[in-house]
Amino acid sequence: MTNHCCGPGYASPAEAMTAPREKLLYTIAIYTGTGIQKPDYLCTIDVDPESPTYSQVISRLQMPGIGDELHHSGWNACSSCHGDASMERKYLIVPGVRSSNLHIVDCGTDPRNPTLFKVIDGAEIKARTNLSAPHTVHCLGSDIIVSMLGDAQGNAPGGYLQLSKEFEIVGRWENSMGSIKFGYDFWYQPRHNVMVSSEWAAPNTFMPGFDLEEVGHLKYGREIHFWDFEKKEPKHTFYLGEDGLIPLEVRFHHNPDSSHGFVGAALSANIIHWWKDAAGDWQWEKIIDVGNEPHPEWPIPIPGVISVILLSMDDRYLYLCNWLHGDIRQYDISDPHNAKLTGQVWMGGLLGHAPEVNGVKVTGGPQMIQLSLDGKRLYVTTSLFSTWDNQFYPEIRTNGGCMLMVNCDTENGGMEIDPLFVVDFGKEPNGPSRCHETRYPGGDCTSDIWA
Amino acid sequence: MTNFTITLANQGGAAFDVDRRKPLLQSLREQGVDLPYGCKYGGCITCAAKIISGKVDQKAQRALNNRQINNGYIILCVARPMSDCTLEVGVESHDKLYRNPFLDPLAAHELKADIATPLEDKK
Numbered sequence: 001m002t003n004h005c006c007g008p009g010y011a012s013p014a015e016a017m018t019a020p021r022e023k024l025l026y027t028i029a030i031y032t033g034t035g036i037q038k039p040d041y042l043c044t045i046d047v048d049p050e051s052p053t054y055s056q057v058i059s060r061l062q063m064p065g066i067g068d069e070l071h072h073s074g075w076n077a078c079s080s081c082h083g084d085a086s087m088e089r090k091y092l093i094v095p096g097v098r099s100s101n102l103h104i105v106d107c108g109t110d111p112r113n114p115t116l117f118k119v120i121d122g123a124e125i126k127a128r129t130n131l132s133a134p135h136t137v138h139c140l141g142s143d144i145i146v147s148m149l150g151d152a153q154g155n156a157p158g159g160y161l162q163l164s165k166e167f168e169i170v171g172r173w174e175n176s177m178g179s180i181k182f183g184y185d186f187w188y189q190p191r192h193n194v195m196v197s198s199e200w201a202a203p204n205t206f207m208p209g210f211d212l213e214e215v216g217h218l219k220y221g222r223e224i225h226f227w228d229f230e231k232k233e234p235k236h237t238f239y240l241g242e243d244g245l246i247p248l249e250v251r252f253h254h255n256p257d258s259s260h261g262f263v264g265a266a267l268s269a270n271i272i273h274w275w276k277d278a279a280g281d282w283q284w285e286k287i288i289d290v291g292n293e294p295h296p297e298w299p300i301p302i303p304g305v306i307s308v309i310l311l312s313m314d315d316r317y318l319y320l321c322n323w324l325h326g327d328i329r330q331y332d333i334s335d336p337h338n339a340k341l342t343g344q345v346w347m348g349g350l351l352g353h354a355p356e357v358n359g360v361k362v363t364g365g366p367q368m369i370q371l372s373l374d375g376k377r378l379y380v381t382t383s384l385f386s387t388w389d390n391q392f393y394p395e396i397r398t399n400g401g402c403m404l405m406v407n408c409d410t411e412n413g414g415m416e417i418d419p420l421f422v423v424d425f426g427k428e429p430n431g432p433s434r435c436h437e438t439r440y441p442g443g444d445c446t447s448d449i450w451a
Numbered sequence: 452m453t454n455f456t457i458t459l460a461n462q463g464g465a466a467f468d469v470d471r472r473k474p475l476l477q478s479l480r481e482q483g484v485d486l487p488y489g490c491k492y493g494g495c496i497t498c499a500a501k502i503i504s505g506k507v508d509q510k511a512q513r514a515l516n517n518r519q520i521n522n523g524y525i526i527l528c529v530a531r532p533m534s535d536c537t538l539e540v541g542v543e544s545h546d547k548l549y550r551n552p553f554l555d556p557l558a559a560h561e562l563k564a565d566i567a568t569p570l571e572d573k574k
């Protein structure tokens with residue numbers, strides 16, 4: 001099954017599932033907004049159960065300056081260039097949302113000790129492309145595109161930055177933003193010539209923190225956009241309305257022939273599903289609706305705030321996190337029109353179901369997740385975004401974030417928090433930090449797209 | 452007069468002579484003050500400080516809502532001094548900057564300037 005002849009990644013999602021178990025994770029950790037005047041950094045975490053340093057941070061790569069707010073990250077190459085033997089999955093692109101700096105990190109030369117290869121200065125990106133606030137990174141054959149949530153002054157809608165494989169700024173990727181109001185995440189499915197993008201808000205709106213009233217003033221997104229991927233312009237917009245307030249993470253099926261995809265509407269706490277019907281038209285529906293929960297001290301019930309969703313490599317399970325409630329859920333989406341809840345675990349959150357897990361006080365709630373290629377291990381971190389953390393979970397300043405692992409039953413469904421794995425970012429050498437997105441050296445369930 | 456004196460109340464009252472034409476973040480950092488910052492365009496709130504006395508021009512800021520402004524917050528990366536000022540800086544000064552938006556909603560006049568309803572217009 002394993003194909004040694006070619007470029008990075010795997011020939012198919014099925015082949016990816018047979019890859020060796022992950023031994024290392026790369027997770028970003030931040031000091032921005034915490035009061036600790038140190039740079040954000042990339043942690044390498046040992047996840048080899050045979051290793052004496054299992055469940056520990058084994059190296060830390062500091063960024064050159066403070067204030068980046070590292071957030072998401074992406075590889076220079078993925079399975080989309082599997083057929084190109086000249087390509088190698090070696091560099092992790094780690095943007096700073098606040099600084100707009102792009103850090104190119106060499107993870108290939110010594111995977112246990114990544115080093116900084118290059119920095120593309122945020123000031124240069126702003127000057128050359130009138131863009132700021134980088135978010136999602138996807139490789140695109142040999143080039144790389146990054147969703148940028150604002151113009152150089154932090155106004156929406158921003159656009160897409162294109163980088164060459166040598167990490168030079170090519171310019172704006174898109175030919176037009178059409179009538180798109182906001183940017184955030186995107187995913188493409190080349191066999192359907194489509195890219196779908198979602199909407200958070202202008203950087204000047206979301207970066208200072210969350211003012212709920214601004215949702216009513218239409219300062220936050222409620223639409224998703226279907227692009228003509230080859231023409232690089234939006235073609236069709238779905239207004240999701242109250243069902244789709246703040247649509248964030250976008251996931252297509254990994255199966256490159258499938259037109260099914262999903263987005264998590266954070267504030268509505270719904271999962272929206274889309275697909276192409278027999279006539280070739282895109283359709284959407286709501287398939288999961290997480291109800292608001294009462295809280296003894298709150299005047300209004302708490303929304304789940306679905307901060308992330310993820311699909312297993314075989315497209316059978318959808319995972320979501322309710323960052324304010326504190327639960328992770330697993331749904332069987334074998335029939336994507338009809339999601340069945342098959343598992344649920346609790347960690348942190350505002351409802352008080354699991355304030356402490358594996359001896360560590362969980363501050364924050366389940367937030368970013370990354371699933372192993374075989375679908376059995378889900379790594380979870382607890383911080384969302386420095387300013388939003390400060391609003392909802394102010395004790396995170398002294399407690400830091402943490403990482404836990406959830407064992408997932410891929411046969412019958414079900415989830416269980418692993419009792420032996422915990423990384424407490426409250427005990428970091430420079431003081432409590434907050435952990436966010438995770439990547440695996442060999443690619444993971446949100447990094448790879450098949451052309 | 453081109454310079455003003457900026458006193459940092461929570462850094463032992465240290466005083467700095469700054470150019471009125473330059474943003475305070477830049478002037479203070481150039482003189483070795485270790486301050487938090489992020490976007491440097493006035494939109495992300497990371498550099499917020501509290502003004503105890505004095506006056507600044509911060510027309511270019513986009514991060515603060517009117518409640519935060521009423522609580523004395525200024526955005527150092529774009530604020531220029533209009534007089535001598537005393538400031539509290541860093542996360543230590545952020546006690547009133549963050550609030551749970553579900554527990555403590557903003558009134559219409561407390562929103563950001565572009566969407567706030569001025570108090571006198573209400574009735």
Ligand code: FES
Binds near residue numbers: 489493495
């Ligand atoms: S550094 Fe972002 S508002 Fe000043």
